[in-house]
Amino acid sequence: MTRVQAIVRHRLFWPVVALVALLVANTIKNPTFVTLRVLDGHLFGAIINLLRQGAPLLLVSLGMTLVIATRGIDLSVGAVVAIAGAVGLASVAGAPDPGSLGAVLTAFVLALAVCVLAGMWNGFLVSVLGIQPIIATLVLMTAGRGIAMLITDGQITTVTSAPYKAIGSGFWLGLPIPVLLAAAVMAAVALLTRRTALGLLVESVGINPEASRIAGVGSRAIVWTVYVVCALFAGLAGLMVSADTMAADANNAGLFIELDAILAVVIGGTSLAGGKFSLSGTLVGVLVITTLTVTVGMMSISPSVTPLFKAVVVIAVCLAQSPAVRERLAARRRRAASTAAAAAEVAA
């Protein structure tokens, strides 16, 4: 197999092609898309914006990747995003001095602690009670927004707090803090799964649960852990989302983010059937989806057809990745090659 063939066959080839195509389309439409400016020592530009917008989705998708690798799914991440924002902002709003670093840190810790509880609940339902993940997490998906609503009293809580706002739109070393945070979490997950044995055991449980059980894998603890991790990351994403607007909107914060996250994981080549997972694949998936959203805005496509546009791109990427389609295309190529060879023979 030549190097070119190897690259084309790589499972991330088509998602990357889609990503590049979207970026090129944007640049053609608007040549300033790729330019970066430095303003007040901060990096600005459409690309930076794109990364900043993608940060919460990346966080949620990383957790989702681990959950899906164990044959599970977590539908509650959107609700957890809303809960984290509600708890965080409500806590800051209740503090004597909302602008102090201490109040903000307390709020963050409190919000993340609540999310860990949410993850433990999901993990308990799935790993101990053996409820199907899609149903188990549906519980919190529905109830979670109600909980967030209770915390915010049904209002859209707004607060002014500079340190809190920083997690959503601040800069550090010239880069947006959400991007740095998401990158740091991604590096941490990569280390956690590939430097410890977590990755191996997660994949083993996802591929063959019964064989893993007989080999002594503590699958209950593993599965439980990934749901907690997933909710924790969703919580962090929720803090970012709420800091972006400084408003806790129990109804709309993180709405449908679970679907985007599942899509990102699948585009990244992790099978919904569990098993082998790819964090870099998930990153590419997140970038594709975020770029798509940005593109829709850029191209001034009417918001009413946005979902359709998104669907077309997603279908194209999924088809390009589907083994059945690949098999068919390969067969057609082989036929074409053999007829060409036969023709050449006749001609000779």
Added chain:
Amino acid sequence: MHDNEAVVELRGITVEFPGVRALDGVDLTLRRGEVHALMGENGAGKSTLIKALTGVYTPTSGRVVVAGSPVAFTGPADAQASGVSTVYQEVNLAPNLTVAENIMLGNEPRRFGAIDVRAMRRRAAELLARLDVHVDPASSLGAHSLAVQQLVAICRALVVDCKVLVLDEPTSSLDAGEVEKLFTVMRTLRDDGVAILFVSHFLEQIYAISDRMTILRNGRLVGEYRTADLPRRELVHLMIGSSFEDLEKLGDAPRREQAAADGAEPLFQAVALGRKGSIRPFDLDVHAGEVVGLAGLLGSGRTELSRLLTGTDRADAGKVLLDGRPVRLATPRAALRRKIAYSSEDRKAEGLVGDLTVRENIVLALQADRGWLRRLPARTVDEIVDRYIAALDIRPANPAALVRNLSGGNQQKVLLARWLATAPRLLVLDEPTRGIDVGAKAEIQRLVAQLAADGMAVVFVSAELEEVLRLSHRVAVLRDRVKVGELVNSDDVHLGDVVDLIASGEAS
């Protein structure tokens, strides 16, 4: 009843698959109003014969005659329309439909084009009453026990005028009371003139219910016998077959010395260990350095016993002593902690993790025991993996190869390497040599002998008696999910003794 007319006659049935002759000129005659047992070990061709009868397979040659006229069914539905119904081992029903819907599925009474629910329930109730099954036809099938579901499956077979009923291992998941219930139904049907073809691995049941039997071996007909005229020992002989005499000669091959000194404390003791519906309570001692073989026919409880020893299934009776102290083996994880490893007979489903590499599969149990936080250092992993690939001659000798791409024998070796890497004190090997080539088989046998010589306790399960007898110091014999005896292996123990024990259940 031997005068009764033949309902089904199979003559000279041969079924060939590419490269394999699954059946070779087999005859079978089913008479009106008899229960006819179809006997044979694994791979003898029982299922193939049933499928040839019901039209799932088309025989390469031979005739199928039903009620006097030659037929060629296109499939089970076609066969059922002509009065030949089959009930399979796994109940092929829809648990979320009602009992009545399941019985009448495909034969629903209709009125003005719509299903007449009331007529359907009434008809189902009649059929249930005929079999003396008291369940509400409107209740959901999944709410009933397996036995009731099995009986519902039989009702379903009776919807059309049923002349021949094929029961393929209907009793394998039923307990004694449920089996008795099924037998009552079978006798009722037989007295109504239905011909029943019955497949079961339980000898007791065969003798309790069947009038006549046809024995197959390696795709050939051994013969047809009246059950009352055939002693059990003879039956086991006929099933195990011609190789039996050859094997008996092999019995004189050099035997291993009895390793355990008398009076030494066993490493592992199972005391009245049992599990309802799986295996009756049994005692078993295993000493360090000893190979204990488990012998018995298919379905005799070999695997069930192995799983209880290793915490793979949880026992609901009895206890386990390790070094004389009681231990609780609730999960395989707990057993592995105590250095007890179980190698499943089902390599694919319960052994290997197919999409992982050879390296990952070998270290999986070791790593699982350490927990995910304490990852094995890469150097240790390479050392272990290289050692076992070399020691067991795993091919290809590539630790990064996906294990599902290896041949059966090499997969088995990878699985063995996984358990050996945990340095077990007791290793339970369930059919480690099944489905692998002769060379790999001999290597694994040698390895087992070597491991025991080095002090490991081994429980060795195999369907091949010769293999069990060659490797074991002691042989525990199982029949119908009961441990019926134990033999200390020595030069004057022969295959015949084991066969006697399997057949009669009395220790010699």
